[in-house]
Amino acid sequence: xxxxxxxxxxxxxxxxxxxxxxxxxxxxxxxxxxxxxxxxxxxxxxxxxxxxxxxxxxxxxxxxxxxxxxxxxxxxxxxxxxxxxxxxxxxxxxxxxxxxxxxxxxxxxxxxxxxxxxxxxxxxxxxxxxxxxxxxxxxxxxxxxxxxxxxxxxxxxxxxxxxxxxxxxxxxxxxxxxxxxxxxxxxxxxxxxxxxxxxxxxxxxxxxxxxxxxxxxxxxxxxxxxxxxxxxxxxxxxxxxxxxxxxxxxxxxxxxxxxxxxxxxxxxxxxxxxxxxxxxxxxxxxxxxxxxxxxxxxxx
Amino acid sequence: xxxxxxxxxxxxxxxxxxxxxxxxxxxxxxxxxxxxxxxxxxxxxxxxxxxxxxxxxxxxxxxxxxxxxxxxxxxxxxxxxxxxxxxxxxxxxxxxxxxxxxxxxxxxxxxxxxxxxxxxxxxxxxxxxxxxxxxxxxxxxxxxxxxxxxxxxxxxxxxxxxxxxxxxxxxxxxxxxxxxxxxxxxxxxxxxxxxxxxxxxxxxxxxxxxxxxxxxxxxxxxxxxxxxxxxxxxxxxxxxxxxxxxxxxxxxxxxxxxxxxxxxxxxxxxxxxx
Numbered sequence: 001x002x003x004x005x006x007x008x009x010x011x012x013x014x015x016x017x018x019x020x021x022x023x024x025x026x027x028x029x030x031x032x033x034x035x036x037x038x039x040x041x042x043x044x045x046x047x048x049x050x051x052x053x054x055x056x057x058x059x060x061x062x063x064x065x066x067x068x069x070x071x072x073x074x075x076x077x078x079x080x081x082x083x084x085x086x087x088x089x090x091x092x093x094x095x096x097x098x099x100x101x102x103x104x105x106x107x108x109x110x111x112x113x114x115x116x117x118x119x120x121x122x123x124x125x126x127x128x129x130x131x132x133x134x135x136x137x138x139x140x141x142x143x144x145x146x147x148x149x150x151x152x153x154x155x156x157x158x159x160x161x162x163x164x165x166x167x168x169x170x171x172x173x174x175x176x177x178x179x180x181x182x183x184x185x186x187x188x189x190x191x192x193x194x195x196x197x198x199x200x201x202x203x204x205x206x207x208x209x210x211x212x213x214x215x216x217x218x219x220x221x222x223x224x225x226x227x228x229x230x231x232x233x234x235x236x237x238x239x240x241x242x243x244x245x246x247x248x249x250x251x252x253x254x255x256x257x258x259x260x261x262x263x264x265x266x267x268x269x270x271x272x273x274x275x276x277x278x279x280x281x282x283x284x285x286x287x288x289x290x291x292x293x294x295x296x297x298x299x300x
Numbered sequence: 301x302x303x304x305x306x307x308x309x310x311x312x313x314x315x316x317x318x319x320x321x322x323x324x325x326x327x328x329x330x331x332x333x334x335x336x337x338x339x340x341x342x343x344x345x346x347x348x349x350x351x352x353x354x355x356x357x358x359x360x361x362x363x364x365x366x367x368x369x370x371x372x373x374x375x376x377x378x379x380x381x382x383x384x385x386x387x388x389x390x391x392x393x394x395x396x397x398x399x400x401x402x403x404x405x406x407x408x409x410x411x412x413x414x415x416x417x418x419x420x421x422x423x424x425x426x427x428x429x430x431x432x433x434x435x436x437x438x439x440x441x442x443x444x445x446x447x448x449x450x451x452x453x454x455x456x457x458x459x460x461x462x463x464x465x466x467x468x469x470x471x472x473x474x475x476x477x478x479x480x481x482x483x484x485x486x487x488x489x490x491x492x493x494x495x496x497x498x499x500x501x502x503x504x505x506x507x508x509x510x511x512x513x514x515x516x517x518x519x520x521x522x523x524x525x526x527x528x529x530x531x532x533x534x535x536x537x538x539x540x541x542x543x544x545x546x547x548x549x550x551x552x553x554x555x556x557x558x559x560x561x562x563x564x565x566x567x568x569x570x571x572x573x574x
Contacts, residue, residue, distance in 0.1 A: 015395070015396050015400060015403065016396055016403045016405075016406075016409075017396070018392040018393060018395050018396030019392070019393045019396035019397055019409050019413070020396075021389050021392060021393075022389040022390060022392065022393035022413060022457050022461070023393070023409060023412055023413065025389060025453060025454055025457065026412055026413060026415065026416065026454060026457060027412065029428065029431070029450050029451065029453075029454040030415060030416055030419070030424070030427075030454050030455075031412075031415070032431060033424075033427035033428050033430060033431035034419070034423070034427045036427065036430050036431050036434055037423070037426060037427045037430050040430055049433075050433055050437075101321060101324070101325050101328075102325070104315070104317070104318040104321035104322060105318075105321055105322040105325040107315060107318050108318045108319055108321070108322035109322065111313035111314075118570065122563070122566055123326060123329075124329070125562060125566060126559060126562050126563075127329045127330070127333070129508070129511050129512075129515075129558060129561075129562045130333070130515070130555055130558050130559070130562075131515040131517075131532065131551075131554050131555060131558055132515065132517065133515075133517045133532045133535065133536060134333075134336075134532075134535070134551040134554050134555055135332065135333065137336070137535070137539060137543075137547070137551055138332035138333055138335065138336040138551070139332050140539075140543075141332070141335065141336055141339070141543065141548075142332055142335060144543075148335060151350075155350075177328075178328065178329070178332070181325065181328070181329065182329070185325070197312055197313055200312050200313065201312045204312060210314075210315060210316070214315055235418060235420065236420065236421075238420065239420020239421060239422050239423060241421065241422040241518050242517060242518060246539075256420070256422040259422050259423070259426055260422060260425075260426070260522065263426045263429060263430075263522065269430065272426060273426070273430070276422075276423045276426055276427070279420060279422075279423060280419070280420075280423060283418060283419070283420065287418060
């Protein structure tokens with residue numbers, strides 16, 4: 001017995017140092033760069049990209065206002081606000097639609113036999129880990145003007161000219177749903193798998209309808225999974241870059257493209273950093289809400 | 301018992317229409333990939349054209365393409381290096397954050413280790429871009445491919461860490477105590493007891509780290525210097541020019557590599573639970 005305690009003590013004193021290399025790596029190459037960007041958002045842009053290390057709140061001011069070249073007057077300019085609003089709207093639409101498709105799928109999976117369940121999880125997991133760029137190209141291949149959908153409709157004489165699907169808002173949301181659907185299904189499935197279906201049986205015994213059982217018993221029990229799924233879909237759609245880049249064709253920008261643009265051809269790093277800082281703010285807010293809700297649900 | 305229960309209440313679980321939605325869901329997830337894979341064997345040289353017969357010419361021309369080949373070698377090498385380094389770091393970190401007494405700051409360490417998962421890729425990308433630019437301005441140093449390796453290792457750590465941690469948490473600690481009771485040194489206990497038991501977690505985490513690195517586009521695109529073209533970057537530059545059947549073949553090959561690693565990771569982690 002004494003040996004056990006000694007070993008535990010010995011392990012304790014060394015154990016924490018094992019995390020040091022990984023923590024150092026993430027702090028140095030994850031946290032420090034993030035702080036760098038946040039501080040860049042308060043500096044002045046340099047002409048060839050990069051920043052001039054002088055304090056300036058201009059980046060944040062230009063999120064909402066445009067400075068007149070001649071008299072320095074600020075006028076309200078909603079251009080960036082519109083891109084933010086579009087991003088939130090796309091994120092919300094994607095999350096909602098993923099939930100509407102994802103919940104029934106997760107429910108169907110969770111009510112199969114254990115072997116079938118595992119096969120379904122694998123089926124959902126494969127796209128989850130597959131190359132996002134390739135998956136987006138696959139969507140592009142189908143919906144572009146010379147793509148499969150238009151080709152089929154043209155050959156069936158349903159339409160005379162190709163319907164423009166690609167480079168629309170619809171195309172972006174479609175691409176986002178396709179990209180992030182597994183993020184919704186898997187957490188809901190994990191929650192539903194643990195649900196005790198005798199509760200549903202009890203509900204039926206008490207003359208609840210099928211919908212009532214689902215709405216009043218199953219969904220509340222699956223709530224932590226539903227919230228996690230929504231956050232896991234919303235966060236990446238919010239920072240989406242590849243999807244709007246390929247399917248939006250530059251005309252329907254989201255914050256992700258806007259940030260990349262500032263660090264690329266626009267060469268305004270402080271502005272890009274300000275966007276990134278605001279984006280991170282939204283992400284942290286979403287995570288905070290999730291943590292609060294998930295805790296509230298599990299206690300309630 | 302559990303099985304009998306499942307059968308007895310099959311009707312209780314049924315919700316009308318859910319099976320249809322699940323079927324649609326699978327179709328939505330797989331049809332685009334199947335279509336692109338099918339068309340990679342289409343003999344027609346125009347990408348949108350109707351089916352003109354089976355060919356593997358596009359694969360032959362993709363594999364003979366020097367740029368594609370170089371990009372593939374770079375991607376595989378980078379993913380392999382990132383996998384090895386991140387798995388080693390993640391294994392040590394997992395050993396430090398599981399079992400035994402909790403230490404002060406352990407929760408903070410866990411949160412830090414998993415932060416790369418919640419930061420949008422675009423933010424990680426521009427952060428690293430700004431960071432490397434700042435470092436280059438301070439000290440005259442040319443990271444070259446090191447930049448990509450550092451970035452990939454950093455975002456691969458949580459993917460490797462989580463399966464290893466899960467595996468360690470499910471492990472019976474008394475085995476290690478038994479080894480220690482039998483006068484095994486701490487190293488022997490680790491080498492002959494702990495390590496063999498954690499191997500499934502490590503392999504599963506390593507496979508995930510490989511895929512995540514191999515597939516990365518956003519972060520790599522932002523920080524890669526000239527000539528540092530990974531496979532996803534190469535495919536992106538190609539589709540910006542034109543969609544050709546050769547790209548279908550390249551995309552299919554890329555998917556195949558991901559599939560192999562996903563199934564590998566899945567099979568390993570399933571075996572451990574049986």
